Amino acid sequence: MQTNLVQQFANTAEGQEAESILRACVHCGFCTATCPTYQELNDERDGPRGRIYLMKMFLEGEEVTEKSREHLDRCLTCRSCETTCPSGVKYGRLIDISRGLMEQEMPRPPKERWIRWSLARVLPNRQLFGLLLRMGQFFRPVLPGKLRTKVPPRKQASPWPAASHERIVLALAGCVQPSATPNTNAAAARVLDRLGITMVEAPEAGCCGAVNHHLSEHEKALGAMRRNIDAWWPAIDAGAEAIIMTASGCGAMVQDYGHLLRDDPVYAAKAQKVSDMTVDLGAFLLNQDLEKLKVPKGAGKVAFHCPCTLQHAMQQSGVVDQVLRKAGIELADTKEKHLCCGSAGTYSILQPELSQRLLSNKLKALTVDNPDRIVTANIGCQMHLETRAKVPVQHWIELLDA
Known part of the structure; x- marks a missing residue:
């Protein structure tokens, strides 16, 4: 892809990185086949190729509107497109760079700024988040139905082991x-x-x-x-x-x-x-001797949801499945393993309607084989799935914990 970035971006490290990513794109469109938002909305601007054009326009100084930003905001940053892309386009980096520069050039309306500012102050603060969560859990029985599902019931941790090893x-x-x-x-x-x-x-x-x-x-x-x-x-x-x-x-x-x-x-x-x-x-x-583990029985048939960050960012698709099978866990069949559940960090808060549509799709795909439970490898996915799942949802490591 030919590029001509405006001077204010071309002379920066982020601008140069973005330009090199843009030039790797060959417009093939393979990415649209695995993009959750494109599959759901069927709009070119809500797929990676269309969003790349929007980001290119912005970086080249063309007029970009709030509508353009809305299409970028709808991106989950699931990076499924990166797994599909034959040209190795680092789409995740490109959209992070473009969003950051756009925030500087196009301030959001006050309400949006306040919501995003609040999320960025509450979620990363372990103590504050914990306090607010405990308050929500205390009042959970009297909360309205939809709000109650957003507050996970209180869970207790078992003790950590006391032994120390080399x-x-x-x-x-x-x-x-x-x-x-x-x-x-x-x-x-x-x-x-x-x-x-x-x-x-x-x-x-x-x-x-x-x-x-x-x-x-x-x-x-x-x-x-x-x-x-x-x-x-x-x-x-x-x-x-x-x-x-x-x-x-x-x-x-x-x-x-x-x-x-x-x-x-x-x-x-x-x-x-x-x-x-x-x-x-x-x-x-997977690289340890799992024969030493005595895996508890009674988990039943288990559906594993591989988070986008595990399969597309960390490139570990299929790894947890291998560990669970080696441990003797019966895995349920699932569909559309590559698609996002709609959690995506703060996405479920900032894009609630689309997030819920993606959640419905994912739960259908995870339960085609009538599993007894769903397990995953990321806290955000776990909390999101359990808001509407009809079977227990937990982290997969708990299945191996005697």
């Missing part, structure tokens, strides 16, 4: 997971303990930075990344062998630290080391 791996508690699904990391720690591995969380580490980054608060996101690197670095220096991710949304973000901090003279090398060490829990377990 092999050490790091984990990220994150921002939402500790209060919404506190048993996820605890279950992972117990499973790893039975394999002779100690999993530890660095208390100073917080949100991975994804919420701020995808809401175009890029500097705040970079600050979160630097904080996490500082929190993990003593354990890395001491010989921790990996950073295990139990939420694929966080995993996708942390694997990008090296790229996003590549020009930081203080953090570039450390960020790349952190990205190189980051691995999803499923991929890590």
Whole structure:
């Protein structure tokens, strides 16, 4: 694709990166076949190819309207198009760059700015989110039906193992997971303990930075990344062998630290080391001796939802399925595995109608084989699916937790 970026973008690092991505696109349209919003809306501007044209127009100085931004806002950033693209177009980076620049050039209406500002202050703040969630859970019995489904019932975590092993791996508690699904990391720690591995969380580490980054608060996101690197670095220096991710949304973000901090003279090398060490829990377990696990019976037939961040960003499609089968779990047949459930970080809040349509499609695809439960690998997907699922929804690691 030929490009001619205006001077204000052409002379910046982000503009140059965006231009190189644009030039890789050959307009083939393969991406439209796997784009959830294009499949749902059947509008070229709500597919990757059309959005690439809109972003190109903006970066070349042509007039871009609020309608144009609406089409970009509807993008889930699921990156299914990247998996399909024969030219290797890094669409996720392109839309993050374009959205960030557009926020600077085209301020949103006050109500939209306030909602996005609030989300960027509440969700990454573990303590504040936890407090608000507990309040919602306290009043849950008297909340209206639709609102009640948005508040997950309170869950209790079982204790972490007390034993300590020579092999050490790091984990990220994150921002939402500790209060919404506190048993996820605890279950992972117990499973790893039975394999002779100690999993530890660095208390100073917080949100991975994804919420701020995808809401175009890029500097705040970079600050979160630097904080996490500082929190993990003593354990890395001491010989921790990996950073295990139990939420694929966080995993996708942390694997990008090296790229996003590549020009930081203080953090570039450390960020790349952190990205190189980051691995999803499923991929890590697949390389372990799972014969040591005594997997509990009674899970029934299980439908696995592979989050977009796991299959398209981290490129780990099919890995968790292999782990579950090796552990003796019966997997249900599902359809349209590549399509998004509609959670997508803050998408379910900012685009509720379309998010619900995608959720309906995903639940139908997951339940064609009448599973006894649904499992997934990302906190956002888990919370979104359980708002309307008629069977239990949980993180898949809990199935391996004796």
